[in-house]
Amino acid sequence: MNYLLLAFGLLASGVNIALAHDEHDWRKDYMAYLSVQYELPMSYEKSGPARFATKRVDMNFFKEKLTTLSNTTDRRSTENLDVARQFLKEEYEKLGFEVRFEAFGGGANFVAEKKGTTEPQKVLILSSHIDSVRCKGANDNGTGTIGLLAVAQELAKNNYSYTVRVLGFDKEETGLVGSDAYVASIKTKSNIIGNINFEMMGVNSRKDGSFHVIDCQKESSVVISSAIKSSIATLGLPLTVVKACTDRSDHASFWRHNLPAVVISENFFGGDADPCYHAKCDIVDDRLDYKYMGNILEAVLDASESLLK
Ligand SMILES: [Zn+2]
Known part of the structure; x- marks a missing residue:
């Protein structure tokens, strides 16, 4: 209250x-x-x-694309992951991003990029995992994946000094395999400004606007979480950041190489986790709060722009 x-x-x-x-x-x-x-x-x-x-992230677009992404029975089989990657390829190409798939042992990461204007070698990585656990994965991690697409739709409209690179990681659910392979393959790690990792963000059952921006108080990562908190205050968004620390998503692959990274998610560790987490009922339904997700995405969009200059 x-x-x-x-x-x-x-x-x-x-x-x-x-x-x-x-x-x-x-x-x-x-x-x-x-x-x-x-x-x-x-x-x-x-x-x-x-x-x-003015609210910028288009949540009607978000809902429509989330419904399409969540159409297959799961995003675990290669066949269904291919459907998801192809769908994302078409969406990002419509936005003018350059798209490629990067294969690694046993899977493929989705990569979409919009080049920076003055210092394109510097890169901000926005990521989500696209695989799911034996279910449609509307929230985990459809909301993160489509939330990122909705943010990219706005980023596509402007030019920034630095490059924005979108990563759709494969095999997060089987041990951060895709992100581990990807970060290890980055040649000049000093060019990476950092990573904002989008996790499940649909459940706000207490209607309190609480969510996580997790940096585990790592010095270089606090720069990113501070930018997000500052955007919340500047935009006057009805959100409360609840502290937590975890390495249970792809941001941890960046931490292992001492790169700045944060993960954003619903208040999973604060007692408001999705009852449909990794369960058959993780579908697009009323438990997903679009206003809440829209607020989180506004903050992340604004912070991303400040980091991209
Ligand atoms: Zn997840």
């Missing part, structure tokens, strides 16, 4: 600041009021940047 009041307080104080600059623009005042009261995007803007960012 307290964090909700706090979030509202921050938003309200933001309104006061905005009004102090422009006291007589009543249409703007009213839109600001609506955006706070009803969480509507603030679409009226006289000049300059909006005090509250």
